[in-house]
Amino acid sequence: MKKIELLAPAGDLERLKIAVLYGADAVYLGGKQFSLRSRASNFDLADIAEGVKFAQAHGAHVHVTVNMLPHEEDMEGLKEYLMELERIGVTAIIAASPTIMMCAKQYAPKLEVHVSTQHSSTNASAANYWKRKGMDRVVLARELTLKEIQETAKHAQVPLEVFIHGGMCISYSGRCVLSNNMTGRDANRGGCAQSCRWKYRLYEKERPLHDEQDLFSMSSKDLMAARFIPDLIQAGIASLKIEGRMKSAYYIATLIKTYRLLIDEVYEKGNLSEERLLWYYQELAKAENRPTAIGFYEGQPLPQAQLYGVNGAGVTQEFIAYVLAYDADTQIATLEVRNNFKPFIEAEVFGPHITTTRFTFAELYDKDGKAMEVAKTPMQIITAKVPCVMEKDAMIRKVMKKDRSAIY
Numbered sequence: 001m002k003k004i005e006l007l008a009p010a011g012d013l014e015r016l017k018i019a020v021l022y023g024a025d026a027v028y029l030g031g032k033q034f035s036l037r038s039r040a041s042n043f044d045l046a047d048i049a050e051g052v053k054f055a056q057a058h059g060a061h062v063h064v065t066v067n068m069l070p071h072e073e074d075m076e077g078l079k080e081y082l083m084e085l086e087r088i089g090v091t092a093i094i095a096a097s098p099t100i101m102m103c104a105k106q107y108a109p110k111l112e113v114h115v116s117t118q119h120s121s122t123n124a125s126a127a128n129y130w131k132r133k134g135m136d137r138v139v140l141a142r143e144l145t146l147k148e149i150q151e152t153a154k155h156a157q158v159p160l161e162v163f164i165h166g167g168m169c170i171s172y173s174g175r176c177v178l179s180n181n182m183t184g185r186d187a188n189r190g191g192c193a194q195s196c197r198w199k200y201r202l203y204e205k206e207r208p209l210h211d212e213q214d215l216f217s218m219s220s221k222d223l224m225a226a227r228f229i230p231d232l233i234q235a236g237i238a239s240l241k242i243e244g245r246m247k248s249a250y251y252i253a254t255l256i257k258t259y260r261l262l263i264d265e266v267y268e269k270g271n272l273s274e275e276r277l278l279w280y281y282q283e284l285a286k287a288e289n290r291p292t293a294i295g296f297y298e299g300q301p302l303p304q305a306q307l308y309g310v311n312g313a314g315v316t317q318e319f320i321a322y323v324l325a326y327d328a329d330t331q332i333a334t335l336e337v338r339n340n341f342k343p344f345i346e347a348e349v350f351g352p353h354i355t356t357t358r359f360t361f362a363e364l365y366d367k368d369g370k371a372m373e374v375a376k377t378p379m380q381i382i383t384a385k386v387p388c389v390m391e392k393d394a395m396i397r398k399v400m401k402k403d404r405s406a407i408y
Contacts, residue, residue, distance in 0.1 A: 117139040319338050
């Protein structure tokens with residue numbers, strides 16, 4: 001049985017490389033044209049070509065989102081764009097418009113075409129319809145339960161992809177017009193303003209329905225479906241997808257490293273103990289700035305899966321340094337500062353080949369070899385002697401004082 005794919009988001013070239021280094025089998029990204037995440041950094045064709053070259057050198061693939069629902073004026077250049085994606089070695093496009101799908105099949109036949117979750121494919125008959133139209137994969141709707149996914153996979157004649165982590169759209173499969181109506185930014189053409197996460201005052205006629213300090217939002221908690229991965233593997237799902245092209249490199253590294261370890265352990269040992277799952281939950285939580293829940297996997301989400309009155313997002317400053325180099329003989333690490341920290345604090349390092357290791361910093365030195373009382377300038381290059389093995393491209397974070405696993 002072919003091993004399940006771990007599919008990571010990439011908002012720019014740096015995050016693409018991090019995702020691949022930390023264990024993604026494939027990454028998906030948006031180009032400057034025809035993509036639904038216009039606020040992401042997004043790739044021009046030269047960047048896509050560089051990303052494809054890097055991914056292929058590490059045995060990974062690149063998928064490009066061409067998933068906007070184009071109006072007549074959006075169609076210019078589509079054929080040439082798809083042909084160029086094929087030429088530079090992109091594996092697949094993710095599309096929502098049948099016009100874009102058929103255009104790819106006609107003019108760029110080496111590209112796989114994956115049907116976007118926006119089509120709300122919720123059963124095997126829908127998946128098999130797309131198979132008959134020549135599509136290569138179907139991304140299932142996020143509104144399915146695990147049992148429905150299993151039943152669909154049993155009868156589908158086309159590979160299936162499911163979401164396991166990340167933001168949940170309050171609208172059915174992302175087909176929302178709230179942003180367009182309120183701001184003129186069309187969510188289905190790349191301009192979503194995330195109006196659902198705004199704070200609202202609710203009234204019944206002239207009577208307010210809540211306290212002024214307790215405003216309402218339509219936001220749900222993020223999805224975290226780690227516990228269902230053994231079931232999804234057993235069901236024969238082709239790809240496990242993480243949402244988050246606008247997330248940081250640290251977020252991507254943390255999630256991909258953790259899910260990589262989890263998937264590999266499932267293949268090696270089968271179902272995991274509650275103790276092992278708890279360890280994975282705790283590792284995943286180290287990347288989160290919003291509470292998580294299990295989405296629709298066990299049925300209609302309960303009230304606890306929603307965020308009322310707040311959008312749930314907060315800024316985390318736990319990621320403190322990026323490892324640029326490490327000398328094993330001297331145990332000196334060259335670091336790029338990301339957030340404020342002092343010498344002698346307790347920290348954790350993890351990397352492409354390093355599982356989370358806790359250690360205590362010794363002295364910190366600036367580029368001139370002068371001891372530092374605090375590292376507080378982002379992107380400053382410093383050195384430190386460290387008591388554990390590190391590697392280039394590893395990341396260092398502060399040890400969290402609070403166990404976040406309870407949010408699951």
